Amino acid sequence: MNLELLETLQNNISRVMIGNERTLKLILTAILAKGHVLLEDVPGTGKTVLAKSLAKSVCAQFGRVHPRPAPVRRDRAKLF
Secondary structure (H helix, E strand, O other), X not given: OXXXXXXXXXXXXXXXXXXXXXXXXXXXXXXXXXXXXXXOOOOOOOHHHHHHXXXXXXXXXXXXXXXXOOOOHHHHHHHO
């Protein structure tokens, strides 16, 4: 991945997301390093929009992962 491609990605995503330049640079750095990114924040901060625009920019599929809540004690009894 070259610098020109990273700049193109940054420009594409910046058209959709305004004001998250630092976050975007960190995500692109993780991609460059072949790493993983976990987006955590309060609701309404644009995490989904950021992830969708990134996926669209690199021609990838977008998917969400929802953690399952831990079963309570009475639910565990039903599992057995």
